[in-house]
Amino acid sequence: MIQKDEGLKRRVGALGLSANIINIIIGSGIFVLPAIVASYMGASSIVAYLFCGLLMAMIMLCFAEAGSKVTNTGGPYTYIETAFGDYPGFVAGVFAVGSNLFADAAVSNALVNVVASAYPIFENGWPRFLFLFILFYGLVYVNVIGLKQGMGLVKFNTIVKLIPLLLLIFIGIKDVSLSNLYFQHFPSVKTLGETSLILFFAFQGCETGIIVGGEVINPKRTIPRAILISITTVAIVYILIQTVSQGVMGDALPNFKAAPLAETARVVFGPFGYMLLIVGAVISMFGYMSGTILNSPRIVYALARDKVIPINALSRIHKSFATPHIAIILYATIGFILAVTGSFEQLVIIASSAMLILYLGVALSVIKLRNSKEQYTGGFKIPGGWTVPILAIAIILYFLSSLSANEMIGTGIVIVVLTLVFFAIKFLKKKVV
Numbered sequence: 001m002i003q004k005d006e007g008l009k010r011r012v013g014a015l016g017l018s019a020n021i022i023n024i025i026i027g028s029g030i031f032v033l034p035a036i037v038a039s040y041m042g043a044s045s046i047v048a049y050l051f052c053g054l055l056m057a058m059i060m061l062c063f064a065e066a067g068s069k070v071t072n073t074g075g076p077y078t079y080i081e082t083a084f085g086d087y088p089g090f091v092a093g094v095f096a097v098g099s100n101l102f103a104d105a106a107v108s109n110a111l112v113n114v115v116a117s118a119y120p121i122f123e124n125g126w127p128r129f130l131f132l133f134i135l136f137y138g139l140v141y142v143n144v145i146g147l148k149q150g151m152g153l154v155k156f157n158t159i160v161k162l163i164p165l166l167l168l169i170f171i172g173i174k175d176v177s178l179s180n181l182y183f184q185h186f187p188s189v190k191t192l193g194e195t196s197l198i199l200f201f202a203f204q205g206c207e208t209g210i211i212v213g214g215e216v217i218n219p220k221r222t223i224p225r226a227i228l229i230s231i232t233t234v235a236i237v238y239i240l241i242q243t244v245s246q247g248v249m250g251d252a253l254p255n256f257k258a259a260p261l262a263e264t265a266r267v268v269f270g271p272f273g274y275m276l277l278i279v280g281a282v283i284s285m286f287g288y289m290s291g292t293i294l295n296s297p298r299i300v301y302a303l304a305r306d307k308v309i310p311i312n313a314l315s316r317i318h319k320s321f322a323t324p325h326i327a328i329i330l331y332a333t334i335g336f337i338l339a340v341t342g343s344f345e346q347l348v349i350i351a352s353s354a355m356l357i358l359y360l361g362v363a364l365s366v367i368k369l370r371n372s373k374e375q376y377t378g379g380f381k382i383p384g385g386w387t388v389p390i391l392a393i394a395i396i397l398y399f400l401s402s403l404s405a406n407e408m409i410g411t412g413i414v415i416v417v418l419t420l421v422f423f424a425i426k427f428l429k430k431k432v433v
Contacts, residue, residue, distance in 0.1 A: 025205035068379030074302030157287030164280030176247030
């Protein structure tokens with residue numbers, strides 16, 4: 001069962017946690033999404049954002065309730081482990097860490113590629129290796145020396161990444177042509193579903209942002225409040241960005257899939273606008289990296305804290321800095337190796353389906369935790385009884401059903417391997433005792 005977070009200090013408030021979640025969710029995706037969505041739905045793209053935002057809100061309500069009842073560090077892993085025990089917790093924890101590591105490797109490579117487009121020296125060889133080394137271990141240093149420093153960087157990145165997006169919204173609105181936003185026919189259910197599946201992944205990130213639950217001030221109130229603030233903010237920003245880019249570019253928007261927002265900014269601001277949004281994309285990627293290296297290692301710490309993985313060193317808290325320093329260093333080292341080797345590419349598909357399985361586990365844990373009234377009373381409770389958790393489960397199963405046969409087989413193989421590893425660890429523990 002879950003152990004206490006001895007040595008960690010509760011220093012994260014509602015504003016810091018909201019910034020943390022927003023920083024993770026608004027990654028590099030928003031800088032390319034408008035063109036992709038427009039290629040599916042044209043002027044009716046806004047409908048997909050509203051639909052997907054509503055679906056994601058139901059899932060996030062489950063996170064809000066679970067997070068207000070289980071207030072230790074670990075995020076979705078902790079909720080699932082508390083509700084269902086060691087084995088589901090182990091699978092959830094490894095899936096959470098793995099999917100985040102693959103995403104980190106992909107985003108860090110995207111970041112160095114953008115830099116290399118301006119400075120070709122970083123394309124290959126030692127300069128690229130050195131860039132990635134400084135990126136990962138610079139963030140390790142910031143996050144090891146203290147949560148305050150790590151959260152400070154996250155808050156700064158969140159503000160800086162939002163500035164170019166907000167400028168594009170508020171200045172670009174004057175160049176919007178209403179005729180570009182007019183649509184005669186409502187999109188078909190099939191088209192809406194396909195588009196929402198793409199957008200669903202753009203709304204991901206809340207599950208990573210709340211991993212720091214054991215360091216949140218008054219978590220029973222702060223976690224639900226931060227989730228509400230962040231998911232509302234993200235939905236509004238996404239909808240306004242799509243409205244401006246669609247309204248300015250019209251039918252030409254799908255032609256600029258590499259950098260649609262930068263092209264929109266070129267029309268609104270001129271060449272300066274294009275460069276502003278390119279720089280914004282770089283800052284956004286760096287912001288994602290700073291957020292994930294703050295949050296994700298705490299799952300590794302939580303797995304060791306709960307004896308789910310038998311490496312006690314990973315649960316150590318630094319005496320001076322009050323951070324899980326060994327878990328942070330190990331996590332970043334694995335992420336760095338994946339980034340420089342590029343071996344993550346073969347497993348990216350499994351990472352996306354792993355996140356859906358995590359969401360399913362959290363929705364189910366809400367139902368389970370509600371039945372544990374003696375132990376998990378108080379905190380936030382989703383209005384409407386079982387309606388929202390059941391709808392969230394149905395939504396997640398719908399998205400899982402959309403995975404290809406190869407994706408399902410790959411995910412199933414990973415679960416089988418993890419099952420064998422879990423029981424091997426358990427057997428070895430008994431043998432030692």
